[in-house]
Amino acid sequence: MATSGKKHLNSVTLLFKLPYYTQWGQSLLIAGSEPALGSWNVKQGVSLSPVHQDSELIWCGSVSVVAGFTSEYKYYVVDDKKNVLRWEAGEKRKLVLPEGVKEGDVIEIRDWWQDASEALFFRSAFKNVIFNATEGVKKESQSVSLNKSLDPEDIVVQFVISCPRLVSGSTVIVTGSNPQLGRWQTQDGLKLSYVGDSLWKASCALRKSEFPIKYKYCQISQAGNSTLELGPNREVNVDLSSPKQSRYIVLSDGALRDAPWRGAGVAVPMFSIRSDEDLGVGEFLDLKLLVDWAVNSGFHLVQLLPINDTSVHGMWWDSYPYSSLSVFALHPLYLRVQALSDAIPVDVKEEIQQAKKQLDKKDVDYEAALSTKLSIARKIFNLEKEKVLNSSSFKQFLSENEEWLKPYAAFCFLRDFFETSDHSQWGRFSQFSKDKLDKLICEGTLHHDIIRFHYYVQYHLYIQLSEAATYARKKNVILKGDLPIGVDRNSVDTWVYPTLFRMNTATGAPPDYFDKNGQNWGFPTYNWEEMSKDNYGWWRARLTQMAKYFTAYRIDHILGFFRIWELPDHAATGLVGKFRPSIPLSQEELLSEGLWDFNRMSQPYIRQEILEEKFGSFWTVIAANFLNEYQKQCYEFKEDCNTEKKIIVKIKTSAEKSLWVEKEDNIRRGLFDLLQNIVLIRDPEDSTKFYPRFNLEDTSSFRDLDEHR
Template sequence: MTCHHEGQELVWEATVEVPDLEEFSYKYAVVTSERKAVRLEQSSRLLQLPASLTAQSLIELQDAWQAESHPANLLSKSAFADAIFQARPHISGIQLPEVSPGEDEVIVRFQTWCWAAHEGDKVEVVGTIQQLGSGDRNLALELKETDTPNWAGQVSVPVEAFPFTYKYLLTSRDGKQDEQSGEARTVSLPSDATTDTSRPAVILRSDGPFASAQMWRGSGIAVPVFSLRTMSSIGAGEFSDLKKLADFCAATGIRLIQLLPVNDTSVYLTWWDSYPYSCVSVFALHPLYLSLESLTDNMPGDIQDAIDEARSRLNGKDVDYEQTVSTKIEIAQCIFGRQGKEDLESPEFQEFFASNKNWLEPYALFCVLRKLFGTTEHWQWGTLSTPTPEMVERLTCPSQEHYTSLQFTYYLQYHLHKQLLDASRHAARQHVALKGDLPIGVSKQSVDTWMHPNLFRMEYSTGAPPDYFDRNGQNWGFPTYNWEEMSKDDYAWWRQRLSNLSQYFHAYRIDHILGFFRIWEIPGSCSTGLLGHFRPSIPHSADDLNEHGIRDIDRLTFPYITWTILQETFGKNASQIVAKYLIEFKPGYYRFRPEVDTEQKVEEIQARPGSPDWLQHELAQTRTGLAALHQNVILLPKDKDRSAFYPRIQLMDTSSYQAVDGGWKQHLSWLHNDYFYHRHNKLWSEHALRTLPVLMGATNMLVCGEDLGMIPTCVPPVLQQLGLIGLRIQRMPSEENQEFGNPTRYDYMTVASPSCHDTSTTRAWWEEDAERRERFFYLALGLQGKPPAHCTPAIMRTIVRQHLQSPSILAIFPMQDIMALSPTYISRPAHEETINDPAVRRHYWRWRMHVSLEDLLEDTDLIGDIQELMLGSGRCLESDLPVLHTQ
C-alpha cells in the first residue's frame, strides 16, 4: 500500500482486483521490507458484497486499523461476556437487506463492532444526510448485528450529497442513548469521481470499535480466600464462602472479586506453606480451601460431630494454617474411606480424571513420594529424581500398594475443583467476575520442576531489586524460567496453565509482570536480592571496562573488606570476626573463609538449640554484618571465566565505591546507569512481545498486570500495545518526584487501589507516620482541619470515593478498606489486618476477617453506603442493584 496525508491523518491505500465472490475476508499487517510481519490484525474482516454489483464495479474500503488493544475490546473478555454483562445470544451469518442504487447514487455501508450492546439495545447511525436522519436522532439508521459483535447497515446516497458526516449511537432498551466519542466521521468521494468508471459503486466504512464517550467503569473487592469467614467454614475461608461474598458484591454494585493464588503450596508441611505464591503445583488446588460438609449429602453422624468440633476449635481470630490443613485432610480421609469409592466410580469423576490426568497423576505421585522421602527436595530422591512418563505410569497403576493414597489425592482435587467451579458459576449468575492471580514463579521443590526440569534454571532464584518494599531487594527462591526451552513447543506449559485457570476465573492478575520483560535473577548462593542481575540483559565485557580505564577487576569483584570497615561494622568484636570468618590476604585487607564465602553460608550460621537469648542475638548481628560485607562489592562476574560483569545495583551507595580512585567513579557510575536504565529497552520489549501475547492468547480472560517497582521505559508502550491493564497504588506513585498518586489522573487502562496485599492496610498505613499522614490529609485528600490519629470511616469514605471517581476501568479495594467504611468493624487493631510483609521472607499469611459474611449481608447500612458510593461515581447503575437500601 502507498501512503499520503489527508489533513492530520496518514492514509494508506491500494487497488486490487478481486474474484467474482459474494464475500471475502482480509486483514491488515505492518511488514518490513523483507515482508516479515511485525504487527498483524488478529481478527479478520468479512466483506459482504451487494448482489447488484457487476464485475467492473469499484468498491472503496475506508477502514481503520483494528487494534486488539483498544479499550472497547476489553468488553469482549470473559469477565464481561460471561459474568458482568447479561449473557445474550451469539449472532452470525445475518445478511443485510439489499439496496438498489438509483442513477448517480452510491451505496454506503457502515460497519462497527460493539461489545457493550445488551439484548434489546440498538446500534444506529445518525448523519447530516436524509438517509441518516438529517441530524435527527429519532430518524437514525438502525444497524443489524450480522456477526457478534459486528453491526452493519447500508443506504444509497446521491452523489451530490457528498461529503457528509455521521456518528454512531448506542440506544439502550429503555431509550437512553450513548454517542461515540470524538469528532463526527466524514465520507467523501474521490476527487476525480466524475464518471461512472471512477466513481465507486460501494463505499464500505469499517470504523472499528464503538468508542463510547462514557467507557464502562466498575469496582472490585480484593481478599484472599483464606481470609473469608462464614458460619460454615472451618479454620480458614473456603471456596464455598465465595458464593456469599458474591452475594455481598451483587447487593452493593461491586462487580469483581480479586483473589490471591489458590494452588497447593504444601512444600514444607509447616506454616511456611501459608505463602500462596510458592506453589507445589501450578494445577492442583489447595486442600486448605476444602469444604468438608460439601463432600457428601449423607454425612455420618460421628464425622459430623468431628466437623462441628473442628469448627469450634479452629475458628479463632486468625488462620491456624497447620492445624486447619491437617484436620481437614484427616476428616476428608475418613469420609473417603467410607464413601469415596462411590465418587470415584461416578461419570463426573471419570470425566474430570480424563481431562486432568496429565498433571493429576504426577501430582498425586509427588505427594506419595514427599511422604516416603520426608522432603519435597526431589533432587534427593535417588533414581526417582529424574521421572519419565513410563515411570509415572508404572508407579500410578492400580497394582501399586500406595494406590489408595493416589486415589485419595484424586478425590480431594475432584471435590476442590467442583467447589471452586460451583462458586465461580454462582458469582457469574450474580454478574460478579472472579479474578485469579498468576504467580511469577513456582517452588524449586515442585511437581513442575520435577517433571519439567528443562523449563527452569534451578541454579538461580527469582526476586526483585531494592524497592519500596525492601531496601535489600527480595529473594523469592523460585527458579528462573528457561524461556529459550519453553519457546520450542510454543510455550505449551504456560498455555496449559492458563487454560486450567480459565475454568474458574474470568480475569487474572499477572504477578510481577516485569518478569516477562526481564526477571531479577539471583545466584542460588545468595539469600537477599542485592547481588542479582537482570535476565535477559547485556553484561559489560572486560573490553568495555578496559575502554573506561578499569583494569583492577579483582578489586571490584571481591567484597571490599578493610580493618576500618570491620570496626565500623562489628565494633569491639571485629578481631573475633576476623579470627573466625576472614583471612587477611594483605595488610589491612580481608576476604572470606570458604565456609562463609556466600550469603547463603552466612545465613546458615545458627546457635545450637537451647542457646541463651544473648548468644542468638549476637549471632543474628554477626549474620547481618557478614551479609553486609558480602554486599560491599561493585561488579558481579557473569561466569567463572570472569569475562563479563554486571554492575551491582546501587553500587554508588557502597563503601567500596567511595574508596575507589576518583577517576574511576564517574566511569563506574556511567556503567551502572547504562546497565539499569538505558541498555536493554529494545531487548526487554522484544522479550515481552514474545511471551505476553502467548499468555493473553491462551484464553479469553481479562488480563491485568502488577507493574509496580522499578519500571523500565519500555514497559508502558508494550502494555499499551497489548491492551494490558496496569496497577496504580496511591502511596506508590508511578510519577517521578511525587509522594502520592493522584487517582483523577490515572489512565483508563489501570486498576486504582489505595493498598494491596503486599502493603499495610490503609488504616495501618495512616497510623504509621504522623507527618506523612498530615501531608496526605492536606495534599492528597484536600481536607481541612486537623488530621485524626486514626483512619475514621469518614476518612476512608473520602479515600474510597476518590478512587471510585478516577478514570480507571476498575477501582479495587481490599476487604479491610471496605469494612473500614463502617464504625462497626474497626475495633480490631489496624496492624493486625496486614496480610503480608514483603521484607520478611517467612511471613505468616494468616489474616482472617473478624466479621462473618452473613453479618455483612445483613448490614443494610453498610450495603446502602457502598451502593451510594457506586452510584455516585457512575461505577454501577441503579438497575444493576437488586434493591436500593435506604438509611
C-alpha cells in the same frame, strides 16, 4: 482466494481507506490471512499511500480479488524498510464482501484505527461478563439483496458498528439526514442486524446526489426508548470526480460512542472470605456470597490472591500464597468438605460441627484448618471412592487434566513418604521420568488409594471453584486471578520440567529506598530460551488452566517477564545480583579503562581495619572462626562460610556459637556486609564477564581503590 497475475473472471477491486497521522518516514500497510493481503507476512502486505483530505491524512490502497473474497486483516505502521513499528489493537478484522457484488465493482472499505482503549471492551472480561449484552441474541442474515433494484446512480452503503456495551435486550439503528435513514427520526431509522462478535450491520442504496450524508447510531431499548450515541455527527461523502466510482462503501465505524465507562472492584485473599458454612477459612463456595455483595455494592470485579496449592513445608509457612507447589493444582485449604457428598454419615457431620466451633476464630489457624479438612475428606473418600472415581464426570476430569494431575498426585505421595518436598532427596525418584510416574500411580500398589485421594480432592476443588466462577459470570462479575511470577524451588513443576528453570539461581528485587539489601524470593528464574523451543507450552497450559475459572488475570511482577533480578542460589539477601537479561562488562572493556585487578574488585575486600571498625574488640573471634589471613592484615572467607547461606548455617551450628549467642543478628549482618564488599560481580557462566555491584559507590572496596583503578 485472491487473484494474481492476469485478471480472473468475477474480479472486483477493494479500496481501503484509513485516516491516520504518521511521523516522517512512517507509512501504513495492510496484512491479512489471504495471499492477496500477504498471508500475514507484513512485508508482502498491501502498501497504502497518503492523501490529504481537508484536515485529515487518509491512507489508501487497493487490491483485486474474486467476488467471494473473505479475509482477516490488520493495519500496521512500518518504517521505510517495512519493519513493523506498531499495529492496531484488538481482534483481527474480518472482511466479508456485501451481497450482490459483481464483476468489475469497486468496494470501498473505510476503516478507523483500533486503539487499545477501544479494544479493551472486546476482552472476554468485559464482552462476556460485565456487559454480556449479546448473549442469547440471534444472528440475523441480511437476506434482502439490493443489487436487483440498483440504479446506475445508486451506491450501496453498508453501516458496520460494534456495540460491546449494548444494554441487554436493545437493538441498534442508524439515523441520519436523508429519507432512508429516517431524517433524524429514530423510529424511522435503518435497523441493523446482529452478525456476531458484538457487530451490527445494515445496507441501503443511496443516490449519489444525496451525498454528503450525516448520521449517527442509536440504541433502542426493549421499552422503545432511544439513546443516541455521543459526539458529533458522522459523515459519509463520495468523490464524484473519480473516474472509477465505488459501487459499494463499507463504513466500518469502530465502536458506538458511549459515555466513559467506570467500574470498581475488590481485591481480597481467598482465606479471608469467611461465612457461616466455612471450616476455619474462606472456601471457594463462599465466593458466591462475595459476588452477591459485589452486585449489591455496584462492584464489577472480585480479585483473589493466588489459590494454587502451596503445601511445600507442611507448616504455616505454606500460607504464603505466592510460592506454588503446583501452578495447576488448587489448594485443598479452600475445599468445603460438607459439599463432598450428599450422604455424609452422622458421625462425620458431628465431627465437622465440632471442628467448626474449634476453628471459628478471628485469625486463621492454617495448619489446623488444612489438616482437619484433609482428615475429614479422607473419611468421606473412603466411603464413596468407587462411586465417584468411576463416574463419567470424574473420568472426564482426569482425562482433561492428567498431564499435571498425575505428576502432582505422585509428588504429594513422595513428599509425604520422604518427609520433604526437596525432590533432590528422593533417591531414584529425584529425576522425573514418565516410566517412573506410571509405576508410581499404577493400580495394585499399596499406596494407590493415596494417589487416588489427591485426584479426588482436586476433582472436588475443580467442581466447587467452577460453580463459583459460573455464578460470578451469571451475575456479571469478573473473577480475577493472580499469576505469581515464580514457583517454589521444591515444586511439582521444577521436578517434572527441570530444564525450564535455572535451578542454580533465585529471583528477587534489587535494593531500594525501603530495603537496602534488596529482596530474595527464592524462586528459580525461568529458562526462557528452553521454554521457547515448544512455543512456551508450559505457560500456555498454565494460562489455559486459569482460564477455566478466571476471565482476567493480575500478573505479579510484570517486569520480570522482560527483565528479572537474578541472584545465585547460595544468596540469602537480594543485594549481590544482576538483571537478566543485561549487557555485562567484558575484561577487554575494563582493561581499556585501566582496570586490571579483577580478583581485587570481584572478591570480598576484607582488611583488618574494616574488621576492627565493624566488630570492635570482637574482631579477633570473627577472624578466627570465619576468615583466613592470606596476607598480612588481608583476609578471605573460609570455605565453609564463603556464601550467605553458609554463613547462616555456621552461625547456627558452629561449636563456638556460644561466643556470639547474644550477638547473632549483628554478627550475621556484619559478615554479610564483608561478603558483599565487592565492586564487580563475576558472571558465573563466563568468568571474563562482569556486572557492577548495586550501590558499589557505598562500599569500602570502592572507596579504597586508588585513582588508577
